[in-house]
Amino acid sequence: MPLSGEATTTRSRGQYSASKLLVSLIFSFGLMYLDHKDQYLNKVRSYISATTYPIYVVTNAPKNIFLNLKETMGQKEKIVIENQRLKTENITLSSKIQQIYKLEKENKRLHDLLDSKPKTEDIFVLAEIVAENPDPFKHRIIINKGSKDNVHVSQTVADSRGIIGHVIRDQIFGSEVLLITDPEHAIPIEVARTGLRSIALGIGSYEKIQLSYLAVNTDIQEGDILLTSGLGGQYPVGYPVAIIDKVSAQKGEPFLEVRAKPFAKLRNINEVWVIQRAVDEAIDFE
Amino acid sequence: MNRQIKNNLFTWAILMISCSLYVVPLPEFLSFFRPPWLSLSVIFFSIMTPAGFGVFSAFFIGLLADVVQGSIFGGHAMALSLIAYLSYRFHLQIRVFPMWQMMLSVLLMLLLNELLVLWIEGIKEQMTFNYIRWLGIVLGALIWPIFMAFLLNLKSKIL
Secondary structure, eight states, X not given: OOOOHHHHXXXXXXXXXXXXXXXXXXXXXXXXXXXXXXXXXXXXXXXXHHHTHHHHHHHHHHHHHHHHHHHHHSOHHHHHHHHHHHHHHHHHHHHHHHHHHHHHHHHHHHHHHHTOOOOOOOEEEEEEEEEEOSSTTOOEEEESOOGGGTOXXXXXXXXXXXXXXXXXXXXXXXXXXXXXTSTTOEEEEEETTTOOEEEEEEOSOTTXXXXXXXXXXOOOOTTOEEEEOOTTSSSOTTOEEEEEEEEEEOTTOSBXXXXXXXSSOOTTOOEEEEEEOOGGGSOOOO | OHHHHHHHHHHHHHHHHHHHHHHOOOOTTGGGGOOOHHHHHHHHHHHHOTTTOOXXXXXXXXXXXXXXXXXXXXXXXXXXXXXXXXXXXXXXXXXXSOHHHHHHHHHHHHHHHHHHHHHHHHHHSOOOXXXXXXXXXXXXXXXXXXXXXXXXXXXXXXX
């Protein structure tokens, strides 16, 4: 007796499925190879990322709904108080800015006197975090500004307190940011008090970064502020990074153990600035 | 025909939602308990609707997951198409399993998926191995009965 119709179809579907698996595996190996070896696939990724926009909208929906509700339901007095607070803050900030105009002018004049190139202003782009890496040991986030808004690889990302990280991959509607606390991240820093230069490494905790290979007699103490040194050309000069909160010397060890706490709130990031450096400040090391 | 379109729409809507749930920013203490939503949905659709969801669909949603997460291009695609194939291959058996065996097979497939993704990451960069990352997998297998019941219910209500 021949096989019943259903059995035949199931079996042929099964074989069909196996060959589909083979094709998928071959394709994915090819894609992984290309992505690993060279950057051929960035264009493709970029185009696919355009379709991921609805996904980011969905991820942000709860937060946005919550914020909207808070705004509409929020008591009037609270809003009035906040408004007043913001007004006073605005006044103090704008008076500080007046000083900055003066300083900038003076700085430019001095640069002219020295006949060196004046530092041009950085451009800031406001972005929001839309996704994070599901692996809790990878400190990587995705922000909602991409090449459409002129955000490109290696631009610096900061919040109102300090440096957060830099862009490692740009797509059309979003870009991936490596945080300074990721175990694969290192940032060249300078101690504001002494001018000592070093490199701060991420160790996979949102509260700590580490300064390695500082000799025991190094002049460094708790409360020292770390700024970006601008060496390496990756980060702009003079942005706050972290504050030293632990310096300890083990007996018999040639180096100090130095820990610093990042200024930026890396644990729950909301809004960030992407700093786009003016072109002629980029240093050519070759 | 109309029903098939509705079915497909439902499948892809759920896949998109699980893809976004998988990367939604969470507070730090919750980030250790993130079930692998995307792999769960792929297993669900390959077991329950094998006619409308195959290896290639899993491959494409995997590519999307790679882009969304910023991992190596093709890594999740490979892992997901493999577990989609396995769940399809055994879908008739898994469907009639008692619940604990079903959960066990889901756990095995989630583990396989995670191992593949880890292994592929290890090629590219330093692998971060930690036992805490398996919490999400175990949680994923534990919530499988609720997940399955919820999706089946939703499906019968909508379609």
